[in-house]
Amino acid sequence: MSRVPRIVVVGALVALVAAATGYAGSAAPRERETSAATQAHRGGTLKLLAKSAGGTLDPQVNYTLQYWQLYQAAYDGLLAFTKAGGDAAFTVVPDIAEALPTPSNGGKTWVFKIRKGIKFSNGKEVTPADVVASFQRIFKVKSPTSGSFYAGIVGADACLKKPATCTLKGGVTANNAARTVTINLVAPDPEFKYKLAVPHASIVPASSPPSDAGTKPVPGTGAYYFASYNPNKQLVMKRNPYFKEWSKLAQPDGYVDQITQSFGLTTEAQITAIQNGQADWTLEQPPADRLSELGTKYADQVHVETLTAFWYVPMNTNLPPFNNLKARQAVNYAIDRNAAVKIFGGPRLATPSCQVLPPGFPGNKPYCPYTKNPGTKWSAPDMAKAKRLVKESGTAGQKVAVVTPDDEVNKAMGVYLQSVLNQLGYKATVKPISQNISFTYVQNTKNKVQINTQQWYQDYPAASDFLYVLFGCESFHPGSDSSINIAGFCDKKINAQMHKALELGTRDEDAANALWAKIDRQVTDKAPMATLFTPKHIDFVSKRVGNFTFSKQFYWLVAKSWVQ
Amino acid sequence: MSDALLGAPATTPTQSYAGASPWALARRRLVRNKVAMAMVVVLAVIVVLCLAAPFYAEHIAHTDPFSSNLDGTTVVNGETVPVMQPEEEGLGLGVTPIGPTWDPAHYFLGADNQGRDVAARLLYGGRNSLLIGVSAALLTCLFGTLIGLAAGFFGGAVDAVLSRLLDVDWAFPVYLFAICLSTVLLTNSLKIGPYTLEAGSLVLPIVIIGIVYIPYVGRSVRGEVLSLRQREFMEAAVGLGASSWRLLWSELLPNVLTTVIVLLPLMVALAMLTEAALSFLSIGVQPPDASWGTIILDGQGLLYTRPAVALAPGIAIAVTVLALNVLGDGVRDALDPRAKHRTGG
Numbered sequence: 067m068s069r070v071p072r073i074v075v076v077g078a079l080v081a082l083v084a085a086a087t088g089y090a091g092s093a094a095p096r097e098r099e100t101s102a103a104t105q106a107h108r109g110g111t112l113k114l115l116a117k118s119a120g121g122t123l124d125p126q127v128n129y130t131l132q133y134w135q136l137y138q139a140a141y142d143g144l145l146a147f148t149k150a151g152g153d154a155a156f157t158v159v160p161d162i163a164e165a166l167p168t169p170s171n172g173g174k175t176w177v178f179k180i181r182k183g184i185k186f187s188n189g190k191e192v193t194p195a196d197v198v199a200s201f202q203r204i205f206k207v208k209s210p211t212s213g214s215f216y217a218g219i220v221g222a223d224a225c226l227k228k229p230a231t232c233t234l235k236g237g238v239t240a241n242n243a244a245r246t247v248t249i250n251l252v253a254p255d256p257e258f259k260y261k262l263a264v265p266h267a268s269i270v271p272a273s274s275p276p277s278d279a280g281t282k283p284v285p286g287t288g289a290y291y292f293a294s295y296n297p298n299k300q301l302v303m304k305r306n307p308y309f310k311e312w313s314k315l316a317q318p319d320g321y322v323d324q325i326t327q328s329f330g331l332t333t334e335a336q337i338t339a340i341q342n343g344q345a346d347w348t349l350e351q352p353p354a355d356r357l358s359e360l361g362t363k364y365a366d367q368v369h370v371e372t373l374t375a376f377w378y379v380p381m382n383t384n385l386p387p388f389n390n391l392k393a394r395q396a397v398n399y400a401i402d403r404n405a406a407v408k409i410f411g412g413p414r415l416a417t418p419s420c421q422v423l424p425p426g427f428p429g430n431k432p433y434c435p436y437t438k439n440p441g442t443k444w445s446a447p448d449m450a451k452a453k454r455l456v457k458e459s460g461t462a463g464q465k466v467a468v469v470t471p472d473d474e475v476n477k478a479m480g481v482y483l484q485s486v487l488n489q490l491g492y493k494a495t496v497k498p499i500s501q502n503i504s505f506t507y508v509q510n511t512k513n514k515v516q517i518n519t520q521q522w523y524q525d526y527p528a529a530s531d532f533l534y535v536l537f538g539c540e541s542f543h544p545g546s547d548s549s550i551n552i553a554g555f556c557d558k559k560i561n562a563q564m565h566k567a568l569e570l571g572t573r574d575e576d577a578a579n580a581l582w583a584k585i586d587r588q589v590t591d592k593a594p595m596a597t598l599f600t601p602k603h604i605d606f607v608s609k610r611v612g613n614f615t616f617s618k619q620f621y622w623l624v625a626k627s628w629v630q
Numbered sequence: 631m632s633d634a635l636l637g638a639p640a641t642t643p644t645q646s647y648a649g650a651s652p653w654a655l656a657r658r659r660l661v662r663n664k665v666a667m668a669m670v671v672v673l674a675v676i677v678v679l680c681l682a683a684p685f686y687a688e689h690i691a692h693t694d695p696f697s698s699n700l701d702g703t704t705v706v707n708g709e710t711v712p713v714m715q716p717e718e719e720g721l722g723l724g725v726t727p728i729g730p731t732w733d734p735a736h737y738f739l740g741a742d743n744q745g746r747d748v749a750a751r752l753l754y755g756g757r758n759s760l761l762i763g764v765s766a767a768l769l770t771c772l773f774g775t776l777i778g779l780a781a782g783f784f785g786g787a788v789d790a791v792l793s794r795l796l797d798v799d800w801a802f803p804v805y806l807f808a809i810c811l812s813t814v815l816l817t818n819s820l821k822i823g824p825y826t827l828e829a830g831s832l833v834l835p836i837v838i839i840g841i842v843y844i845p846y847v848g849r850s851v852r853g854e855v856l857s858l859r860q861r862e863f864m865e866a867a868v869g870l871g872a873s874s875w876r877l878l879w880s881e882l883l884p885n886v887l888t889t890v891i892v893l894l895p896l897m898v899a900l901a902m903l904t905e906a907a908l909s910f911l912s913i914g915v916q917p918p919d920a921s922w923g924t925i926i927l928d929g930q931g932l933l934y935t936r937p938a939v940a941l942a943p944g945i946a947i948a949v950t951v952l953a954l955n956v957l958g959d960g961v962r963d964a965l966d967p968r969a970k971h972r973t974g975g
Binding site for chain 1: 696697698700701714716717719720721722723724725726743744830912916917918931932933934935936
């Protein structure tokens with residue numbers, strides 16, 4: 067899909083900002099109507115459900131979609147992803163900062179002016195000192211992305227070595243008089259604006275504990291604050307009494323007075339509770355045997371949204387039989403993507419794919435070599451070609467273990483892969499491993515995982531977040547639980563092109579994306595993985611939930627919905 | 631031989647037993663027990679059907695029950711239909727496996743979430759479940775008898791040690807142990823000397839179940855031996871200078887054998903139930919192989935739309951266990967008719 071010209075985006079943004087802030091004088095009567103409607107829907111409690119709690123509540127530590135979704139209404143960064151539906155959610159807008167600056171010093175220096183009058187939920191006003199302390203805290207609390215997203219800040223090296231004494235000297239500095247914060251990077255980073263808009267870069271009070279706050283809520287600046295959190299029972303969010311809306315795009319005011327997320331019910335029970343109007347939403351995806359019922363009897367309460375994500379099967383390029391390119395390509399030709407789609411829930415919930423970058427994502431150019439009629443779209447498996455490749459590779463008869471998380475869909479996918487591998491002439495087994503450990507287990511080369519099932523959901527809308535993160539040489543750390551390049555793929559030529567694309571992105575985004583498209587093809591041809599499909603996401607809400615808005619970046623925007 | 635086997639019920643005509651061995655008498659009583667015989671027939675039908683699994687899959691259902699068939703089709707009422715049927719109404723969410731067609735040639739009991747024929751898998755699964763159940767029960771009875779004999783006969787320190795071992799075994803958390811072991815085996819094979827135990831090895835559930843139920847048999851046999859040791863025929867044998875080995879082998883073992891034979895079908899039933907539970911926890915039989923427990927596990931995610939997938943193996947287990955239990959009671963009544971009177975049966 068071609069990208070929308072930047073000028074159109076800017077124009078649309080200006081219009082949106084004007085509409086949102088009410089600068090258009092002729093819009094006054096409509097604004098009053100909107101305000102009346104807003105007041106009518108204001109109030110009530112939004113009751114959310116999840117099987118279990120999502121771990122620490124600290125926004126600079128937690129790395130789960132479960133809480134990132136809630137942080138959108140509770141915390142702000144210098145910048146934010148637009149709180150809007152669809153692709154607009156990928157646009158970064160100023161949040162705590164007054165404006166989105168153009169970096170100077172060859173893309174290495176970013177100067178942010180801090181807005182006046184924004185208060186934390188403890189009543190204290192946000193100051194440049196809080197911003198500096200928040201960036202230091204990313205390293206002090208050992209945020210999971212401190213070594214990746216924020217490692218390019220000057221002084222980050224020292225902070226990564228000694229987090230407790232992190233100062234980011236020369237990296238993040240405040241000018242209290244001018245109310246500015248300057249961030250200096252070691253090298254230009256075209257994706258830095260995205261990294262500033264994710265929860266790990268939330269601005270929290272300078273007095274926040276220099277370690278993971280755990281279950282103790284950290285004050286934020288959003289429309290809501292976390293009032294209580296018991297991981298065994300419930301999480302409660304209430305209106306931030308000090309919140310005054312400063313940007314509808316960055317942090318809109320919410321409709322409901324309170325948001326709760328209760329833990330402990332099974333997914334089946336959660337679905338039934340929503341059907342009965344006892345709850346409003348579940349974090350979990352509905353089980354396969356309830357999909358038909360939801361899609362027919364509760365169709366008006368179901369929201370199906372395309373994700374920028376992919377389900378894939380990493381193959382260990384350093385272990386037999388998949389250290390052989392032909393063996394990997396054979397698996398790609400043999401997999402029936404339609405079968406995989408059926409396991410996931412059917413053609414309305416997933417689209418077959420062969421490549422890394424999902425449709426509509428920056429750098430995506432449709433490409434599928436592993437199908438009966440190679441071209442841009444997958445049509446059918448080519449088992450004859452797959453068997454021929456296995457024969458040529460000389461790997462037939464080897465033992466292959468498919469490792470999968472032990473949830474229903476992944477396990478079924480593993481059993482299907484086992485069937486395919488057996489048909490190809492391998493001796494395949496399935497090893498379902500507890501969901502709690504499987505993600506780190508498959509990353510560690512010591513566990514000698516040959517092939518497994520995986521999913522990757524974007525952190526931010528950049529091709530590098532898929533290609534470089536998952537298949538870059540720098541993402542492969544043998545012997546570590548944190549080696550997200552699960553296939554252990556390291557092609558020096560392709561890696562050099564990735565670096566070139568990253569550098570190009572600082573100057574010419576379109577040219578960079580064209581290069582990423584080329585890299586996507588090259589990685590697909592080298593087959594360190596077999597892509598299965600692009601998934602969709604289901605939100606099942608109660609009858610009373612109105613104004614459902616789905617952000618492609620952070621999914622359902624809870625604050626934008628009402629219950630009365 | 632003990633008179634335990636010789637006691638004939640007062641209601642039976644004495645002349646019909648003239649010259650018959652206790653075993654022959656027991657067999658006659660068993661054959662006359664219509665309910666027990668009906669259960670023998672039920673068990674025989676189940677075993678034959680399970681043994682015929684390859685024939686059914688290959689020549690009747692024309693299916694491979696171990697390969698996924700997600701994009702396959704079948705014939706229902708002369709019409710070709712997909713095995714996995716996408717929902718076409720409403721939002722069109724979900725894919726449902728075909729339900730029971732009641733046509734033995736085309737998905738008689740429907741398909742599971744991989745599009746595999748449930749009926750064919752049920753028969754193959756029965757082979758594994760019966761194999762594990764019978765093997766584990768034999769293992770239990772063998773070791774239970776040996777330990778019970780030794781503990782009851784030698785008494786003293788031997789009895790104390792063996793009884794405590796049985797206590798430990800009795801108190802062992804079998805499922806927890808099995809889960810731990812399976813976790814180890816899933817990630818790495820277990821090497822015991824020259825043997826390598828893989829996750830999918832059937833030896834694993836057989837050994838685990840076999841060991842866990844040893845106290846059931848061991849304690850019963852020990853009690854029986856303690857009682858037999860005081861009997862006159864034992865004193866006579868000792869008086870004649872019989873060795874310990876001879877006392878154990880020729881005097882005690884034949885007498886406790888009746889107890890073990892009564893316990894065997896009950897142990898098979900117990901072992902099959904445990905196997906189902908272990909398989910449900912993904913221990914033992916590994917995909918794509920099947921046991922009745924793994925098929926129930928496969929059907930768990932289809933309870934709302936295709937309950938037959940879980941119900942069919944559930945019913946198979948229930949019928950088999952019921953038949954084994956009733957048969958066990960019949961064997962007990964046949965070998966020890968007085969027990970029937972004691973229990974009012």
